[in-house]
Amino acid sequence: MKVACVGGGPAGLYLSILLKRQDPTHDVTVYERDPEGSTYGWGVTYWRGLLDRLREHDPESARAVEEHSVRWRDGVAHVGDLTTRHHGDEGFGIGRHRLLALLAARARDLGVRLEFEHPVTGANPPAADLVVAADGAGSALRARHAGHFGTEITGGRNHYVWLGTPKVFDAFTFAFAETGHGWIWAYGYGYGPEGSTCVVECAPETWTGLGLDRADEAEGLILLEKLFADVLDGHPLTARSSGRASAAWPVFRTLTNRTWSRGNLVLLGDAAHTTHYSVGAGTTLALEDAMALAAALREPGTPLPDALARYERERRAALLPVQSAARLSAQWYENLPRYIHLPPEQMFALLGQRHSPLLPYLPPRLYYRVDRAVGRLETLRRLKRRLGPVLARTVQARRLAAGERPGPAGRPDAVPAHRG
Structure with a gap:
């Protein structure tokens, strides 16, 4: 061609x-x-x-x-x-x-x-x-x-x-x-x-x-x-x-x-x-x-x-x-005047979030607080996903060592709510 x-x-x-x-x-x-x-x-x-x-x-x-x-x-x-x-x-x-x-x-x-x-x-x-x-x-x-x-x-x-x-x-x-x-x-x-x-x-x-x-x-x-x-x-x-x-x-x-x-x-x-x-x-x-x-x-x-x-x-x-x-x-x-007088940490965070379609419709300080809260929840979710199987295996090992039955249906991921 x-x-x-x-x-x-x-x-x-x-x-x-x-x-x-x-x-x-x-x-x-x-x-x-x-x-x-x-x-x-x-x-x-x-x-x-x-x-x-x-x-x-x-x-x-x-x-x-x-x-x-x-x-x-x-x-x-x-x-x-x-x-x-x-x-x-x-x-x-x-x-x-x-x-x-x-x-x-x-x-x-x-x-x-x-x-x-x-x-x-x-x-x-x-x-x-x-x-x-x-x-x-x-x-x-x-x-x-x-x-x-x-x-x-x-x-x-x-x-x-x-x-x-x-x-x-x-x-x-x-x-x-x-x-x-x-x-x-x-x-x-x-x-x-x-x-x-x-x-x-x-x-x-x-x-x-x-x-x-x-x-x-x-x-x-x-x-x-x-x-x-x-x-x-x-x-x-x-x-x-x-x-x-x-x-x-x-x-x-x-x-x-x-x-x-x-x-x-x-x-x-x-x-x-x-x-x-x-x-x-x-x-x-x-x-x-x-x-x-x-x-x-x-x-x-x-x-x-x-x-x-x-x-x-x-x-x-x-x-x-x-x-x-x-x-x-x-x-x-x-619309910079809407954000520029925020504390620098908040302003820069919203600068990084400027692609969000929700940001223009929420008060900037409220959006910042919501975004921080969601970020903390997501961090906890990732930590739970990462540590969940490890904790489950540890609990089951303790149960078996103590001669107890495994968790429900024998699932290794069945972690009891109040066990240490």
């Missing part, structure tokens, strides 16, 4: 790798409009589950990605002068430039052709058996047939800006700073010894009140460096590493499509769907799209429309909980 992947991001590159691994006779080309080595942003984040799935699909690229990633287990929240730290699941960060370089090298080794500085528009799609639109949320290939795909875009409320810093955070870091115009906050995570990603967000009234809507890039960075000086430890903030034009402080746009394919054209990654950045799932979802599409194309003799329909069906189902979590996460930040 001849395959053209339009877009040299993680989704397009990883799909090309998987297709060549499945069948080296596939003719696969990746077309990227920008020069090799140029990309926007700084680092991406992912979790252990993705790394496990990468190992299943291509152990060699998984090893390279893990080797060049940094890890953290802690989450830290700075709320004004107060700080709280929680130990959590293992997270990973890797520089976007590094990730793309690793995937490009692996694709070349497998025989994929990479065509950089080769823009593809809806008016000049490449001739191929399968054309994959992996060209991002602003996909030119999708826009050409927007009516067919049923593209819908919904804007969020808050403004945000994607920045970098040479400060290397040792944990996933949240920083909330109060100003005379409301709260402004940052998410920071390391991606290598060279630095960290730092996303700054605020409500519209804060954005205009601070003058960020009127400030030029340099003025805006100076203001943000002052607001987050304690967290940055004197390190500067840097703007986009690419010269590509971009709206300053946009609102996040959630993109959906009614269908993901048209004939031999199929959408992949952000061209098909976007999820709010606060759940850190964009790259993971793009790579998982590539895994699902490659798997759907693996079955010999399956007509292409059937394979594309299977891919879309499976990914839509898998995306539902992530998209729900992303919506709730964005809403939590849009």
Whole structure:
């Protein structure tokens, strides 16, 4: 099969790798409009589950990605002068430039052709058996047939800006700073010894009140460096590493499509769907799209429309909980005043619970107490499940040693209520 992947991001590159691994006779080309080595942003984040799935699909690229990633287990929240730290699941960060370089090298080794500085528009799609639109949320290939795909875009409320810093955070870091115009906050995570990603967000009234809507890039960075000086430890903030034009402080746009394919054209990654950045799932979802599409194309003799329909069906189902979590996460930040004045320990706990559909409908302090109580009950349940058989065996052994009969029906798990 001849395959053209339009877009040299993680989704397009990883799909090309998987297709060549499945069948080296596939003719696969990746077309990227920008020069090799140029990309926007700084680092991406992912979790252990993705790394496990990468190992299943291509152990060699998984090893390279893990080797060049940094890890953290802690989450830290700075709320004004107060700080709280929680130990959590293992997270990973890797520089976007590094990730793309690793995937490009692996694709070349497998025989994929990479065509950089080769823009593809809806008016000049490449001739191929399968054309994959992996060209991002602003996909030119999708826009050409927007009516067919049923593209819908919904804007969020808050403004945000994607920045970098040479400060290397040792944990996933949240920083909330109060100003005379409301709260402004940052998410920071390391991606290598060279630095960290730092996303700054605020409500519209804060954005205009601070003058960020009127400030030029340099003025805006100076203001943000002052607001987050304690967290940055004197390190500067840097703007986009690419010269590509971009709206300053946009609102996040959630993109959906009614269908993901048209004939031999199929959408992949952000061209098909976007999820709010606060759940850190964009790259993971793009790579998982590539895994699902490659798997759907693996079955010999399956007509292409059937394979594309299977891919879309499976990914839509898998995306539902992530998209729900992303919506709730964005809403939590849009309603930050509801939570920000809680004691830091409680605020951070509810920050971790922001994906809960129940949280917006309960008073925050009540939700916190209920969640703590449920957590204690679940801990007791797990302890009971773990210790129950051990205690039962101990009791039965004592009974037998004393010449007593075993518990009811001879079951070793029949523990008497008042025996020591």
